[in-house]
Amino acid sequence: MMSTQLPLPELVGVVITLLFIASATLAFSKWSRLPFTVLLVVVGIALSQLAQNGPVVVQAALHPFAHFQFSAELIMLVLLPTLVFESAFNLDSRQLKQNLFPILALAVPGVLLSTFILGGLISLLTPLEFSTALILGAILSATDPVAVIALFKQLGAPERLTVIVEGESLFNDATAIVLTRILIAIALSGVFTANEVLSGTLNFLGVFLGGILVGWLAARIFGWLLSKVESDPLIEIQLTIVLAYAAFLLAEELFHVSGVMAAVAAGITMGGWGRTKISPSVSEQLSHLWEYFAYVANALIFLLVGLQVNLIALGGGFGYSAVGAGGHVTFPCGGGIRFIANSTLDEANHRHQSRLSACVVLGRIAWCGGFGLGDEPAATAI
Numbered sequence: 001m002m003s004t005q006l007p008l009p010e011l012v013g014v015v016i017t018l019l020f021i022a023s024a025t026l027a028f029s030k031w032s033r034l035p036f037t038v039l040l041v042v043v044g045i046a047l048s049q050l051a052q053n054g055p056v057v058v059q060a061a062l063h064p065f066a067h068f069q070f071s072a073e074l075i076m077l078v079l080l081p082t083l084v085f086e087s088a089f090n091l092d093s094r095q096l097k098q099n100l101f102p103i104l105a106l107a108v109p110g111v112l113l114s115t116f117i118l119g120g121l122i123s124l125l126t127p128l129e130f131s132t133a134l135i136l137g138a139i140l141s142a143t144d145p146v147a148v149i150a151l152f153k154q155l156g157a158p159e160r161l162t163v164i165v166e167g168e169s170l171f172n173d174a175t176a177i178v179l180t181r182i183l184i185a186i187a188l189s190g191v192f193t194a195n196e197v198l199s200g201t202l203n204f205l206g207v208f209l210g211g212i213l214v215g216w217l218a219a220r221i222f223g224w225l226l227s228k229v230e231s232d233p234l235i236e237i238q239l240t241i242v243l244a245y246a247a248f249l250l251a252e253e254l255f256h257v258s259g260v261m262a263a264v265a266a267g268i269t270m271g272g273w274g275r276t277k278i279s280p281s282v283s284e285q286l287s288h289l290w291e292y293f294a295y296v297a298n299a300l301i302f303l304l305v306g307l308q309v310n311l312i313a314l315g316g317g318f319g320y321s322a323v324g325a326g327g328h329v330t331f332p333c334g335g336g337i338r339f340i341a342n343s344t345l346d347e348a349n350h351r352h353q354s355r356l357s358a359c360v361v362l363g364r365i366a367w368c369g370g371f372g373l374g375d376e377p378a379a380t381a382i
Contacts, residue, residue: 021303084248111179142172183200214251
């Protein structure tokens with residue numbers, strides 16, 4: 001459930017209000033050229049603080065926001081498949097194939113390197129145990145490319161670089177989510193030995209690759225179904241929506257592999273091979289519709305992230321908080337990511353490589369707030 005404390009009319013009112021606020025924030029973002037997702041988090045924090053600590057009249061008006069809650073299940077099962085599938089579906093499949101090596105090099109080894117560097121430094125700088133610090137390292141390794149892509153468009157960066165950042169972020173987030181789950185399981189077991197690490201590595205590969213297989217098979221089946229439909233927008237659009245969630249849920253609940261990777265694989269397959277099965281008159285409508293779905297999901301997620309941030313706890317415990325540690329070690333870790341980026345991109349894009357390695361860490365600000373990492377028992381918050 002999104003909220004267990006609000007009556008349904010108030011819940012609907014809050015969601016509608018959040019979407020209106022997101023529209024206003026998007027307009028301001030375009031005018032000011034400030035990152036949309038970061039602005040959403042800031043607005044969410046402001047709403048939360050006004051609802052709790054503002055004047056009495058303001059508190060009364062914003063009362064529903066103070067009691068608005070969301071669960072991890074809402075993010076994972078409702079909003080995340082939409083975001084992941086849309087990003088994968090609208091990627092340039094030709095460019096993706098041509099740049100698959102640098103994308104995967106940044107997304108998989110890059111996330112692992114980032115996780116262990118961040119985890120090691122966080123464990124040195126805070127009282128957190130190494131296993132817990134690794135979980136935080138994996139979370140901080142997830143990136144948000146929205147601000148980066150906007151910056152690249154302003155700079156006139158090559159299309160290839162944009163595709164690499166978008167593709168890397170897509171696989172990066174999937175890798176970070178899978179890795180985080182495995183690290184949490186290891187941390188909860190209380191045992192962190194070489195055997196546990198080996199078992200976790202094999203589990204990671206199985207979950208990661210298994211998710212890709214499930215998503216690919218689901219997309220092939222739905223592509224065949226789409227080929228039997230003769231230019232019917234309602235049916236074709238509905239089948240892609242069912243595909244996104246079916247791939248995710250089948251992978252997670254039936255096969256116990258990565259639902260995120262399944263949605264990624266399904267989106268990439270449907271966005272490439274599957275487009276030939278979609279009626280030409282429907283294809284453009286489909287892209288715009290999925291962009292809107294992703295906008296709504298993105299707006300709700302980052303506004304909810306801001307609403308959940310506890311500034312008092314964040315400020316009071318900053319010296320020992322995981323966020324403080326993450327802030328100190330994120331940019332040193334960028335050196336490792338920069339090395340990978342420079343070694344996988346050719347000389348033609350050399351002048352843009354420093355922008356890529358610097359920008360790839362911009363999206364971590366919102367993720368830190370989203371997980372409530374300012375709370376003192378960081379392991380519990382994670």
